[in-house]
Amino acid sequence: MLNKKKKQKVIETIIGKETVIEGNIKLPTSLRIDGKVYGEIKCEGNVYIGKHGYAEPAIEAKNIIVAGEANGNIIVSEKIQIHAGGKVSGQVQSGGLIIEEGGLFNGNSTIHTPNKHTKKSTESKNKAI
Template structure:
């Protein structure tokens, strides 16, 4: 299961592997805590607490929610994931909401993408409103001092 072992962390080693083989077609909703590798065709909603890999022969139409999604086959629909990686030969069409989006050379994405909202406890960008004025004032004073002494 080459693609399922990519970037595996110690926390995800507990998850098992579920495979939808080539020639298999599933229609409906699928919820799992394991890794999922798709070489067949799925129409519906897939939710996984782990990673999902759509193999070269795999095709998914619908909605995916996962921690990580690797696409080397084709996907059409909506994706919500922490990380989406479209590898060479992979095709994604639709709307994606992700924290990380990686498109390798040869991967295709056609649709809309949004950055996933930051989770509680994540670092946030600080407002620089009051700090911006002070350095500018200091810079003006430094310029004036240079002009007077020069």
């Protein structure tokens, strides 16, 4: 019974409301930003930007949830969600984009999806040759 428990998503790093970071951040877990980050963020987990949080010029993460503000180049392997009152400006590449009523997105978005048919088609063509 104990082995069947789901892994809980843990935020190990929190940037507080009064904190300002100038520089790059790279971490293997999730991150919550309630302060300001001026630098590239590379996160293997999720990035949560709180109501008072701000981040620029680049974020790369599994998922991004924005209640505050994010500007710049954003690359998300799964999805980005903009909450009511959240603002995102810039270039976004993701597997999905969710904008709640009252959320703001200014920029360009590219949605990527895994294409299983392309790989099979290529393999079939290579076998025939």
